[in-house]
Amino acid sequence: VRALDKLRLRLRTLLRRDQVERELAEELRFHVDQLIAENIAAGMTPDGARAAALRTVGGVAQYEEECRDMRRLSLLEDLWKDVRYAARVLRRAPAFTVVAVLTLALGIGATTAIFSVVNGVLLKPLPFAEPERLVGVWHQRANHGRATYFTYRDNQQVFQDIGAWDGTKLTITGRGEPERVEALAVSQATLPLLGVRPARGRLFSQEDDRPGAPMRVLLTHGYWQRRFGAAGDVVGRSLEVDGKPAEIIGVLPSTFRFLHTAPALLRPMQLARPPANSVNFGFQALARLRPGVTLAQANADLARMIALLPPGFAGYRLQPNVRPLIEDVSRGVEDVLWMLLGTVGIVLLIACANVANLFLVRADTRRQELAVRTALGAGRGRIARQLLAESLVLGLAGGAVGLLFARAGVALLQRMAPAALPRLEDIGIDPAVLLFALGTSLVTGVLFGLIPVLRLRSPGAAALREGVRTASDGRARQRTRSTLVVAEVALALVLLIVSGLMIRTVVAMRQVHPGFVRPAEVQTFRVDMPAGLVQTPPQMAVAHQQIAQRLRQVSGVVSVGLSSSITMDGEDNTNPALVEHLHAPYDQPPPFRRFKAVGPGYFESMGNPIVAGRAISWADIHATNPVVVVSAALAREHWQQPSRALGKRIGRPGSWHEIVGVVGDERDDGLDRPPTAIVYWPLVNDTYVKRSIAYAVRSPRVGSPGFLSELQQAVWSTNPKLPLAEVQTLAEIHARSMAQTSFVMVTLAIAAAVALLLGLVGLYGVISYIAAQRTREIGIRMALGALTGDVRRLFLRHGLALTATGIALGLAASLALTRIMSALLFGVGPMDPATYATVSAGLAAVALLATWLPARRASRVDPITALRG
């Protein structure tokens, strides 16, 4: 309590200064007046009494000062005084202040902007109750199927509960235009274990989740507002989902977010127990750990349960992988984001070096002021503190402006990167980001403030006389400045090389043949035929053939193709596909392949050539001929040459399909991934049937007004209840597949450009400053017969020495650092000699320019003026 009282008193002294001063004056005056009163009582005249009293008490001001000393919280108070003085000093040097603040703001702003992304995506906990106990339940290389899910749910000992989930799509009809929306299928336990509470109605019950139970759905807040105008009586209403009525049982709160998904509504998974020894995968699971259970214990429990799975799983050699749920969101972007933060950190360092340089220059011009203060009794520590206060004030001002930059930067990132970043809505300036910006500003202030302070020598009395310099002191500072510039050049080179490698990656990715040509001419969209609308797969095939025919009739259409998935549209499935006479079932993990169900015209529309054999025809589909087409990658893997695949059979025992054609490769997993091994099934088959089929329509009219609605009308002319979903051109899909790489490239390029600019400004500044300092010397040299070229060479040599050292150090650092980013690169090695050489040469060239300009100015000095001045 006493310590608290003391603190309160000190804070009062510090913050309520005026009141404390008033009280002090009043207290002393009271004493004097008492003395006067006593003197009068003793018989003196009022004037005499007053004079006598003042004589005895002496200097009131001195007592006041002594009392103040007793109260002083000296360090803090002095700091406050220093800060106010610093602000005054900086106001008197507006050009210096503006340049320094802007430089710092650039560095702090960029760092804060990227940190706000790191914070939103990686650091902020997921918006669920006690998120630290939530885990994603995975296997090392597989997700879940019914067998694993039920086995784990029934036998686990480490989870409070375990829930299954899967992203899916649902067709909504019966309310205006039919539409296909993102949805989330969850088992009953999933939402309660996350701690989700409904805003209206209720969550799914055990009964809702029973296989075969009548369909019930939950609306998300957004969909409830968009489609139902936030109607209060929505619970209990019915909705047509996939052609069947479904009751709305509740609405989720507006705060509901689920990992990277953006569902419109949720439905129960209604999982049935699997038949004995069936092996399948295809959905995800999450769980809440019991209090006190560690990840290692959970993984051990999963390993125990893997042994309980049916024997068919033995060949898969499943390994447990229970991990924090947040990794389900941050995987894939984590490394990228930390790298970007490191990158902008380098920019910040360069900014610091630049401002430190400015400070050194200023310290030179302020020698006189500092000398006066020293002569008046300020110690070295006092002056150091003063300089540090100035850099702190600058740092904080830079931070404040930087925060504005960061806000603009975050808005830009959000616009630029929707496809590249998860949790976009969590990215923004929040208290954590503010704290980060404040911390960065303070650290920055100390960082660049410390350098001039360490270089601080007590200026001798000579400095009091104007225009006198001590040569040795100047040289030490010169060395510091040169070191800073070398560091700036080196750091800038690292960033330039990193962004150069990234640019080469993007170029290389653009040259990859993705499995299609001229993507801007291909319009894609999905048509879904749920069982409620079209009964059997053969009927579905007839309906699709009819739609394809109508689409072909739209003017300007060159070709129409159908496939359950378009290249790189994110549909990702992997299924076991055995080759007859090559694989025996269950004795080893079978090869996993991407499956697609296709109709005629798909390869033609995409511009993917048939390498051998033929495509699938409508006749194959209607007759359910046991045929397939495979991708060249798959054919090469088994038979080296695509043509040798023809006639071989693929599938599973009892259902073999003959390979009738081989097509060119599709980069289905992304441009930077190897070509995907794909099995193309006829639209109707006994293995892989999809009710949602994507159309690829090639036409030079793609993108022109009216074309899309003509296509829509063509589809609706066969059945007005069919929704068109995921309407996008192939070019858009292509761009999205490059979104993350482009995002990293653009961010790095901006960072590198800023670094280059700051580095050049630093170099230019130092050479200019040296030239200005040596004006007199140059005058003498020239008067003694030195030529303009000699003088110019003198400075060029100096600048080039700095640049060369910087480049050498930067190259060494790049060789060590770029290895970290090799996972981000494609088609170019982290030590690509061409990139290193080009970037170094480019940097050397612009550095030469930055040196040449001040060197030329120096060589034009008029000897007479220089010597007279």
Add this chain to the structure above:
Amino acid sequence: MAKPSDLVHGTLDLLILKTLLLEPKHGWAIAKRIQQVSREALQVQQGSLYPALHRLEQQGWIKATWRPADTGRMAKFYALTAAGRKQLDRELAAWTRLSAAINLVIEEA
């Protein structure tokens, strides 16, 4: 006027604390009280008194409040805190030891 004897260094705190033991007083009253009780032998200078008061207040040994003095004018009254009472005990003990030691030296000599 005979010059009053200088206070033994470090004893002013003790005198102030002791004077405040009975009741809260303002600075003037403290000085007067010390002067009276010591029969004018000890004169506390304003220049020592007020810095000492502020120091003791910072230490948390005394506590200040503004209230009307006898004359009706507002004055700053200092009162002993619990911590101050303990400090007084400590200073008294120290003083007793010191004066006893000095007496021994003087009588011996």
